[in-house]
Amino acid sequence: MSLNFQIAIAVGFGGAFGSILRFYAVDYVHKMELGNFPFGILLVNIFGSFLIGILYAYFSTHDVSTILKAFLIAGFLGGLTTFSTFALDSYLLFNSSLNYAILNILSNLIGSIFFVLIGFKLAIFFIK
Numbered sequence: 001m002s003l004n005f006q007i008a009i010a011v012g013f014g015g016a017f018g019s020i021l022r023f024y025a026v027d028y029v030h031k032m033e034l035g036n037f038p039f040g041i042l043l044v045n046i047f048g049s050f051l052i053g054i055l056y057a058y059f060s061t062h063d064v065s066t067i068l069k070a071f072l073i074a075g076f077l078g079g080l081t082t083f084s085t086f087a088l089d090s091y092l093l094f095n096s097s098l099n100y101a102i103l104n105i106l107s108n109l110i111g112s113i114f115f116v117l118i119g120f121k122l123a124i125f126f127i128k
Contacts, residue, residue, distance in 0.1 A: 014075020048081035053119025
């Protein structure tokens, strides 16, 4: 089996696991009835950003197989985090509440970038 095919399979399986986790996480948060704000998607995007920061730090300092990297980054985290759902939620919020739409956009963007930084810094701290 070629390396490219193995990578494609790894991405597919990782994506399946990430997507299933996203589905259950968003559903769980939605059942908490916290209002109309899409907290579930915000949670998975920030958590995924935190994880990618940790993984990037680890992968930068350790020899990790290309297949495992593809499984975790492109697959699992690609399935877990969602830009298309974030975009749809933002669009729908624009139609009902400009304030919520702006809050959603800023929270996802700033929160995700911030937690990439936090994840990276924590991983570097523990790797040393």
